[in-house]
Structures are given as structure tokens and as C-alpha cells.
Amino acid sequence: MTTNAELAARFEEFADLLEADDVEYKPRAYRRAAENILAHPSPIADQLEAGNEEAVENIDGVGDAISSKIVEYVETGEIEELEELREDLPVDMAALTRVEGVGPKTVGSLYRELEIQDLDDLEAAAEAGEIQAVKGFGPKTEQNILENVEFARTIGQRQLLGEARPLADDVLEYLESVDAITETEVAGSIRRWRETIGDVDALAAADSGADAIEAFLEWESIDDEIESGPEKASVRVGDVRVDLRVVVPEEFGSALQYFTGSKDHNVRLRNYAIERDMKLNEYGAFDVSDVDDPDAGQRVGERVAGETEAEMYEALGLPWIPPELREDRGEIDAAAAGELPDLITQGDIRGDLHTHTEWSDGNNTIEEMVEAAAERGYDYYAIADHAEGPGVVGGMGLSDTEILEQVEAIREVDAAADIEVLAGIEANIDADGEIGLGDEVIDALDVIVASPHSALDQDSAAAADRLVRAIENPAVDVIGHPSGRLLNEREGLAIDASALGAAAAEHDTALEVNSNLRRLDLWGSAVQAALEEGAIIAINTDAHQPATLEYVRWGVHTARRGWAEPADVINAWDLEELRNFLH
Structure with missing residues (x-):
């Protein structure tokens, strides 16, 4: 089956190869199409196979040319024009561009000058000092490439949660339709909602x-x-x-607990069981208090649980522990003490405070984005387009004058909307922690999200000073995607989540869980560390079109991995509480 993620990957590759060949305009069109394909709510291949070609033509950013290529790929498994581009530039584009500082144009230049095709070639050329001899490069660039090659190798081995989970949902839907199967669920890291996963593991x-x-x-x-x-x-x-993996019905619960993991959680839980004369494994929970040798076999002792997962915890006197928490970060002790968090759910989210429109790099109008938010049942919604500044894609940030013009446009939409529409901006945190907004602009806005977009290779001390300075700025309400990382692409800033959390708590500034499937920044353990310091968070989508408002799903589960409750999330508060918080 051709998945939306697979289709999107082909058009991302199209854009990269065109950009490497110095083609203008087209790469942006292909990237926009890829983003909209990935965010499409249903499998595009299924629509085509059902004879519904209009479904493809109606995807935002997909015109006749791209539509025909989608059809071609679904029908034949390849796109002729893409194959020709690959022949002209026979490189492992996905792997090479995972190296920090190496973009498609760099790949094109290095292939033409040094015939570099993959990570091994790149590493060898850097070690030999050949890259700095190429026009436009230098010793610093070469050293940066050399330092990041190994990271690029390791990150290429896992899938993004947001790309793999829809497939997992399809797997479950199919398995639930099989008469021979009585119960089914995903397991492993995808059930724990880790930001990247290896394979899709299913249990039946x-x-x-x-x-x-x-x-x-x-x-x-x-x-x-x-x-x-x-x-x-x-x-x-x-x-x-x-x-x-298929098990007998009476062992489904024990197998689900065992194969969900994590390994560290299971080891801790097994040791907890041993202390209580119990034995846990994939076949059940066994009372071994009267057994001479508990290690004599897997099914030794009296089996007291295993049909359901909840029974496995109940057999130890514990409440069921949500999968997102099973990382051995204190969840078993919290369960034993009756102190497990009442985790945030998607239904608790009342609005989105970080979204974009066509005023900067989004794809839709203010009205279209607000309408989509209203359809989701939100109480409030903020437009936070990019302000101008370093690192903003394509130089598409707004000047102070343009921000004030947009505020007026937002106020007009708010007057006619069924939900409260807030005027916001995504300001840029420069290398020194400044946000670059004038006082008149600050006074006119309802919410300011400040995010790092450049100088993402700073050392940890400089990064900390930079972000804390932004947190201390009384105009800033939310620190957006604090590390600036892109999963499988760049590491971003090395942040100390505890220190950030302490500063954010002191200055009443929220830290963002950015729900974009390529970011998920902050991540679970960082959220937990920040919350332990008294910080609060926002779960925002960074949506650039209506479809990507759905990304809130990934953000909520990421926040759950950090033990977040509704009270910890500012956009789970009612409007009055939120306005009282906003600076």
C-alpha cells in the first residue's frame, strides 16, 4: 500500500533534487504539496483506487502537474521525472541532508565537485580535507560536517511517530476486522508514543x-x-x-504489558514483583510464595493475572499505569503512593496559541485558519505569524509595520468569529536572547511566542543564557520549540530543561510543546523536568494550514509522556484564566 508518508517523502525528494540543481520556485511548491499530502486525513492511494481522482485535485497545493505525478506513483510505484532527476544526481539525498549544515544545494555542489554520493563519501572527503577546497566552503564548514556525520547515521534508522502512527492505526483497523482475532493493540515504543519508532509492533x-x-x-x-x-x-x-505477534486470549494482557515496555519499566516492575513473592512475564503474573525455585520455568507458581493488562498491575497492588509513563522515571513509586498524574487529554485543549497564515509562511488566510479552529470546537485561537529576524525561512517574517497591519486584520476577523481570536506573533530569539519587537507592537499584541530559529549550534552555556534572557523578557508569554531541534535532521540547542523550567516558573513564562511531528519540542523527559521546577507549558501545533491543526494529537501525547495534567497547560485553561496569564 502506498501511504501518505511515502508519497510525501517522494515529493520532498523531488524538492531537494530540484533545489540541488538550482531550480527556483518549484521546490517550494513540491514541499508545500508534500506537507499537505502528509497531513491529509485519509489515505490518498485509497481514494485513487476507489476512482476518486477529485480527492487528489482538491488537496491544497496540488495542481494538475503534481496531481498527475501522485496518480503515476500510486499506479506504477515510481515517477518518471523523479527517476530522471535521480539519474542526474545519484546521491543519498535523505542521508546527506541529515548532516547539520548540509542542504540540497550543498549536496549538489559536493557531487559535482567531488562526486560525493553518500555519508561514507562525505566523511572520507572531510577527513581528507577536500571539502574546504571547494568554492564556498571552508575549514569550519568541513569540521562541522565531520562532527555531524555519525549523528546523521544514527538518526536514519527510526521513523517519526507522526508518520508511523497512522499506519499503526490502519493495522489495528484491519486486525479488528479479522474474525479469528478477539482483541488487538499496538505495542512497543509506538504505544508509548515515543517521538521516533523502529518498527510498528502489533499484538493480537x-x-x-x-x-x-x-x-x-x-x-x-x-x-x-x-x-x-x-x-x-x-x-x-x-x-x-x-x-x-499472536497470543492466546488468556495471555493477551500479560503479553501487552510485556511487549509495550519499556525495558527499564519492565525490569523495575519485575523487581517490584519479586519483593512481593510474585513473578511477572509475558505469560502472566504468578504467585511464587510457595515455590522453591521461582526461576525453574516461565509459568512457575499460581497464575493470578494475565488476561487483561490492568490485572497485571492490580496483582501487585498498583493502579494501571498509562503507557506514556512507562519509562522508569518514577512511575512505579508514584503508582504505589497513589500519586500518578491525571494526564492531559486531547479533549482538554481549548485553543491553539501558535499558528501561521499566508501573511508569513503559512498556506491559508486568517479567516480560513480561524474557521478550522472553530470547527474543532476551540474556545480561542491565536494567529502567531513570523516576525522578521534571523533564521526565518525564505525571509518571510513580518516587519513591525506589517505586524500592526495584521493585528487590525485579526481584530476584524475576531469581531465576526464564533470564537475568540487572539493577535499574536512568533518572534525570533536571536543569539543574544533579544526578540527584536518594538514597544508599539508589543502593546498591540495579545500573545508573544518567542522561538530560536538560528545559531542552533551554540554550546549549552550560551544556549541557556540566550533562552533565559528571553524568558525574563516581560513581553514574552511562551518560549516556542525551545531547542529548535528537527527530528532526524538536526539536534538543536543543548538545553537544560530543569534550568529553563525554574526560570520559566519564576517569570510566569510558558514553555511550548510544539506538536509538529518533526519537532515534538519539548519532549517527554524535558517536560517532566520543567514541570518538576514549577513551570507550565503550552501545547501548540505550529500549524501552517488547517489540516495540521490535527498535529495536536502528537503534542498531547508528548506532554503526557512528561506527566502533564490539564492544570499544567495554559491552553487547557478557560479564556479568562488565559488572559490573566498573558503578559
């Missing part, structure tokens, strides 16, 4: 494992069968490996 309960596996292998979305047996099967769907 069935009286006959062979029948369940046979039915699974009939799923039409499977592109290739890797291996299969009477209880397990591994297949490839698009670019992702999917592993299915």
Missing part, C-alpha cells in the same frame, strides 16, 4: 495463531512478506516494517 489475541497470521497476510496493504510462522509475522508496508 486468537484461539488459532495460524488462522490469525494467515488472515493478516491477506491484508492488501502489505507490499512484501519478510517472514512468517504460526504465531508471528513480519511484513513491509510502504517503507515501514510491521511485526505481528
